[in-house]
Amino acid sequence: MPRTRESAMSTETIVVLGAGAVGVCTAFQLARDGHxxxxxxxxxxxxGCSRGNAGLIQSASVVPVATPGTLAAVPRMLLDPDQPLFVRWRHLPTLAPYLLRFLLAARPAQVEASSRALATIVPHAYEAWRPVLAAAGAADLVRPAGELHVYETDAARRGADFAMATRRARGVEVRELTVAELAELEPALAPIFRHAVYLPAAHQTADPFVVVGAVAQAFAAAGGRILRAAATDLRFVEGRPTAVVTEAGDVPFDRLVIALGAHSKPWARRLGSPVxxxxxxxxxxxxxxxxxxxNTAVVSGDFKFAMTRLAGGLRLAGTAELATVDAAPDERRARRLLPLARRLLPGLDGRGAxxxxxxxxxxxxxxxVISRSPHHPSVVFAFGHGHxxxxxxxxxxxxxADLVAGRPPAHDLAPFDIRRFDRRLRAARPTASGSFAP
Ligand SMILES: Cc1cc2nc3c(=O)[nH]c(=O)nc-3n(C[C@H](O)[C@H](O)[C@H](O)COP(=O)(O)OP(=O)(O)OC[C@H]3O[C@@H](n4cnc5c(N)ncnc54)[C@H](O)[C@@H]3O)c2cc1C
Incomplete structure (x- = not known):
């Protein structure tokens, strides 16, 4: 919840770079603090990426993507474009460092650490949205829906054992449904499923783009300025970043927030923090x-994609393709979802897809990464939110907003500190609080 204007230490000129879900919510809360x-x-x-996601506020997503089964899946990831996680060969040399770290992250100790860290924030996801939605007059754009994971085969259900056990270990409610309960909850689904698991802790937005747009409007109404321009560089004076260079001119700041989603990497590097x-x-x-x-958000456990009901129709969403950030989309990957969805939902009309x-x-x-810059006290990083x-x-x-105001953050931010990627600085990371003196 924005612990608002009263508690802000001082008002400053702040630039938030990137108006995705993360940047918009950040800008809104900073504006509410009076900056x-x-x-x-x-x-x-x-x-950007926030436009077309599945529209779910998921409070049960406490399982990292890399898990102990990941290593065994690598050959298929490289060879079979129908795999939910696929690596484009051409991009392999560029992606190799990421992939190596991804495989290291699949080690049990790291999976446990990531899951424990996620469990400190993810269950609070909707709770944090509620006041923002209310302030933006957008509460009616979100409804409780739950996630329903369905499995045609025993093997697919067994494949989810680790994720479900991890959720349970983190205190997330996981309900196994009988076939009859499944039919009652989602009568439109084909009677082909042997297993179903219901996770109540998920809310469905009517459209993520509309919700983010509503918060952006509330930001503007609170006095915030939205500048539509490409940012190209930063200006430094005596080693300190002082302005963002944009195609519409320089924008000076006292503080800068980097919230450029998948495009944040070169900006973090420029600020001394490679990620x-x-x-x-x-x-x-x-x-x-x-x-x-x-009624719910249905996730195919066999084919790993989601079907969510939005205001504008049914969205089939999924697949993860590792390629460089600006590579052209491969439309076939989206179109492959229709025959899979028809298997689950007989009679599904794909016209106008x-x-x-x-x-x-x-x-x-x-x-x-939700973190102050270790090199530039005026910079905060907020990116890398993945799924x-x-x-x-x-x-x-x-x-x-808490970091900027110098308030103790509501959640321990130590696991999300950018210094985890820097061997030299890792030792200096705070353990109890993400807030450390500039
Ligand atoms: C198919 C799919 C389904 C998903 N489903 C869900 C879901 O149900 N629930 C969920 O929580 N998450 C989901 N996600 C993940 C979620 O969409 C992302 O984590 C989220 O959108 C990231 O938000 P962001 O603000 O960090 O990045 P973005 O939304 O990408 O915002 C970054 C912004 O930076 C801007 N930018 C970049 N470079 C520059 C520059 N040089 N100058 C100016 N602007 C620049 C971009 O234009 C962009 O608007 C899904 C993702 C996908 C792809």
Whole structure:
């Protein structure tokens, strides 16, 4: 929750670079703290990866992407483009450092550490959104829905054992459903499933782009400035960053927040903090008139994609393709989702289907960076939210506002500190609180 104006230490001129879900929520909460905030993006707010995600605020996503089974899946990831996680060969040399770290992150101790860290923030995702939605007049754009994971085969259900056990270990509610209970909950699904698991802790937005747009409007109404321009560089005076160079001119700041999603890597490097951030590109296919309806967000455990009901139709969303951030989309990956979805939902109408691709900002350990810069006290990083950027946007915005105001953050930010990627600085990381003196 924005612990608002009263508690802000002082008002400053702040630039938030990147108007995705994370940047918009951050700018909004900083503006509510009384700062003079400029939000810069080359697209309209929410126009990047935040535009086409599945629209879920997931409070049960406490399992990192790399898990102990990942190593065994690597050959298929490289050879079979139908795999949910696929690496484009051509990009392999560029992606090799990421992939290596990703495999190291699949070691049991790291998986346990990531999961424990996620469990300190993810269950609070919706709680953090609630006041932001209320302040933006957008509460009616979000409804409780739950995630329903369905499995046609015993093998697919067994494949989810680790993830479900991890969720349970972190205190997340996981309900096994009988076939009869499944039919009652989602009558439109084909009777082909042997197993179903329901995770109640998920909320569905009517459309993530609309929700982010509503928060951006509230930001503007609170006095925030939105500048639509590409940022190209930073200006430094005596080693200190002082302005963002944009195609519309320089924008000076007292403080800077880097919230450029999958594009944050060169900016972090420029500020002295290299990060192994890469794009795990996801696809969706939007069906404007699907002819069938769902009550929950349905996730195919066999084919690893989600079907979510949005205001504009049914969204088939999923796949993770590792390629460089600006590589052209491969539309076939989105279109492949339709025959799979038809298997689950007989009678699904695919007319007018629209494909889309967005670059998830992914770090190998599946933990976002929510952190002060160790080199520049005026800079805060907020990126790398991977599969959970919509879910964690409001919580991240509140945490950044706390860091800027010098308030103790509501959650321990130590696991999300950018210094985890720097061997020399790792030893100096705080353990109890992410807030350390500039
Ligand atoms: C298919 C799919 C389904 C998903 N489903 C979910 C879900 O249900 N729930 C969930 O929580 N997450 C989901 N995600 C993940 C989520 O979408 C991302 O984590 C989130 O959008 C990241 O938000 P962001 O603000 O960090 O990045 P972005 O939304 O990408 O914002 C970054 C912004 O920076 C701007 N930018 C970059 N470079 C420049 C520059 N030089 N100058 C100016 N502007 C610049 C871009 O234009 C962009 O608007 C999904 C992702 C995909 C792909």
């Amino acid at each position: 003079a905030v400029t939000l810069i993006d080359r697209l309209e707010p929410g126009g 192994p951030l890469d794009a795990e590109r996801g696809y969706h296919l939007m069906l404007p008139e699907p002819g069938v309806s769902l 629209v494909p889309w691709m967005g670059p998830r900002p992914s770090l190998p350990d599946s933990l976002p 959970s950027g919509l879910s964690l946007a409001a919580l991240t915005g509140a945490a950044v």
